[in-house]
Amino acid sequence: MNRTARRPDRPYLASRESDAAALVSTQLMTELWILKDRVAVLERLLEERQVLSRTEVSEYVPAGSFAEELDRERDAYISRVAGAPFNDETDIEALRRESDVG
Amino acid sequence: MTLAASTSAFLEQRGRAGLQLLGSLQAYAGSALLARARSDFEAHAPTSAPRAASWPPATPEGWRASLDDTRARAEKSLAYRYNRFFQRWVAEEQYRRGIPATERRRARLDVPLTPARHSARPSRLILDPSLRMPGWYAGVEWHLQLGGYDGYDLASPMFVAGIGRFIFSRGGYAAVPVGKDIRAHRAQVLQQLDNRSPRRLYDMGCGGSLMLTMARQQFPDAELVGGDLSAALLKSGLAMSEALGAGITFRQEDACAVAEADRSVDAVVSFAVFHEMPDEVARRALQEMFRILRPGGQMVISDPPPLRAVSPLDATVLDWETENRAEPYFTEAAIRDLPAMMRAAGFVEVSERSLDGELSYPWITLGKKPGQEKK
Numbered sequence: 001m002n003r004t005a006r007r008p009d010r011p012y013l014a015s016r017e018s019d020a021a022a023l024v025s026t027q028l029m030t031e032l033w034i035l036k037d038r039v040a041v042l043e044r045l046l047e048e049r050q051v052l053s054r055t056e057v058s059e060y061v062p063a064g065s066f067a068e069e070l071d072r073e074r075d076a077y078i079s080r081v082a083g084a085p086f087n088d089e090t091d092i093e094a095l096r097r098e099s100d101v102g
Numbered sequence: 103m104t105l106a107a108s109t110s111a112f113l114e115q116r117g118r119a120g121l122q123l124l125g126s127l128q129a130y131a132g133s134a135l136l137a138r139a140r141s142d143f144e145a146h147a148p149t150s151a152p153r154a155a156s157w158p159p160a161t162p163e164g165w166r167a168s169l170d171d172t173r174a175r176a177e178k179s180l181a182y183r184y185n186r187f188f189q190r191w192v193a194e195e196q197y198r199r200g201i202p203a204t205e206r207r208r209a210r211l212d213v214p215l216t217p218a219r220h221s222a223r224p225s226r227l228i229l230d231p232s233l234r235m236p237g238w239y240a241g242v243e244w245h246l247q248l249g250g251y252d253g254y255d256l257a258s259p260m261f262v263a264g265i266g267r268f269i270f271s272r273g274g275y276a277a278v279p280v281g282k283d284i285r286a287h288r289a290q291v292l293q294q295l296d297n298r299s300p301r302r303l304y305d306m307g308c309g310g311s312l313m314l315t316m317a318r319q320q321f322p323d324a325e326l327v328g329g330d331l332s333a334a335l336l337k338s339g340l341a342m343s344e345a346l347g348a349g350i351t352f353r354q355e356d357a358c359a360v361a362e363a364d365r366s367v368d369a370v371v372s373f374a375v376f377h378e379m380p381d382e383v384a385r386r387a388l389q390e391m392f393r394i395l396r397p398g399g400q401m402v403i404s405d406p407p408p409l410r411a412v413s414p415l416d417a418t419v420l421d422w423e424t425e426n427r428a429e430p431y432f433t434e435a436a437i438r439d440l441p442a443m444m445r446a447a448g449f450v451e452v453s454e455r456s457l458d459g460e461l462s463y464p465w466i467t468l469g470k471k472p473g474q475e476k477k
Contacts, residue, residue: 003243004243005243012186012187019187029127030123030199038115041115090197090198092248092253095198095201096202098202099205
């Protein structure tokens with residue numbers, strides 16, 4: 001099901017171009033926060049359970065299926081952030097599929 | 103029938119953190135940025151007389167001219183523009199993030215609520231498969247919700263576990279200031295009813311069950327009935343009512359033609375519904391509510407404040423909803439004379455007031471059906 005409610009033609013900021021740039025940075029702000037939140041959760045859990053140190057995390061090199069998973073996640077991330085200005089048509093089925101990506 | 107099993111049905115980290123960010127951004131836009139925009143608005147006061155010399159204007163045309171003037175003045179402020187940009191973005195993004203987050207928890211969220219055991223009060227849902235959605239309602243994606251109220255099957259759990267919990271609870275949107283809780287407003291509105299022991303109470307446009315389950319707390323012995331056009335909202339209302347043992351009857355119906363006999367209810371309430379209706383529909387709905395009220399019965403309406411009751415900048419912010427948050431009749435409703443409409447429908451002792459004098463929200467309009475029921 002596609003969104004039918006359209007954005008008004010008038011820009012929110014000075015121009016459609018500045019709206020687009022602000023959309024990119026706002027998406028980035030959101031994604032960055034999610035990451036910061038996750039890292040904070042991870043560090044807390046790892047410390048509490050005495051599983052590993054921060055140095056071990058820094059030295060780890062992704063490979064194999066994990067490296068491929070990161071590739072998929074990164075592609076979806078780029079699409080979401082860089083594509084933000086063009087993301088005004090939303091589709092329930094597409095959003096359902098996004099649930100496969102972290 | 104599905105709904106979030108309970109508030110313990112949390113979203114996973116990505117969904118939770120993303121929606122929390124949106125709630126924080128909306129609160130920031132609705133507080134710090136709006137305060138800055140307010141200060142800029144005063145600084146940009148016109149040096150020459152605006153097109154509409156007096157506030158509030160007297161006619162719809164006067165309102166449009168005045169609101170165009172105040173919007174141009176507001177948009178001179180970068181803070182106002184960013185405020186509006188973020189408001190729109192959050193309104194869109196909450197569904198873009200909420201749906202994938204809900205899907206990742208579908209197995210947990212797509213489960214029936216457990217009905218209350220040993221409840222002496224069964225709840226009921228009466229759907230009308232033959233009901234034709236009226237033209238003013240059909241196809242509108244209210245508040246930018248994809249597909250409207252009936253578009254997404256897990257919309258109710260999405261609100262309970264995510265959007266309502268992390269975004270709406272913060273306030274800072276439309277007429278709701280930051281830090282204000284519209285759940286508490288419902289209880290406040292119900293407290294305005296003079297009759298503290300109604301036998302039968304009708305909630306016009308009940309949506310889910312929030313208003314009626316709160317009514318159950320205030321009126322333990324009343325028959326509670328709610329009507330709405332959305333089958334999805336009514337189904338979620340039924341599930342919650344059953345879980346709480348609240349004993350509510352939900353009916354799918356048009357507020358202009360409800361399945362209640364003449365003079366059959368003691369009180370009618372309506373929360374955040376009239377601003378979604380065009381004038382002609384509001385007029386007919388009031389006539390219908392007047393019909394079903396018993397003599398001496400009371401109607402209490404709660405909605406965003408009329409534009410005449412707020413400052414020019416706040417009126418500009420409210421007018422913005424119409425074009426930007428899929429609220430097609432918001433401005434039409436905000437400039438209508440609802441008390442006059444109620445009087446025209448036959449109501450007496452009509453009055454209106456803010457329940458929070460400073461902020462004008464929530465705003466209530468009350469009226470009674472003349473006469474007294476024979477004992």
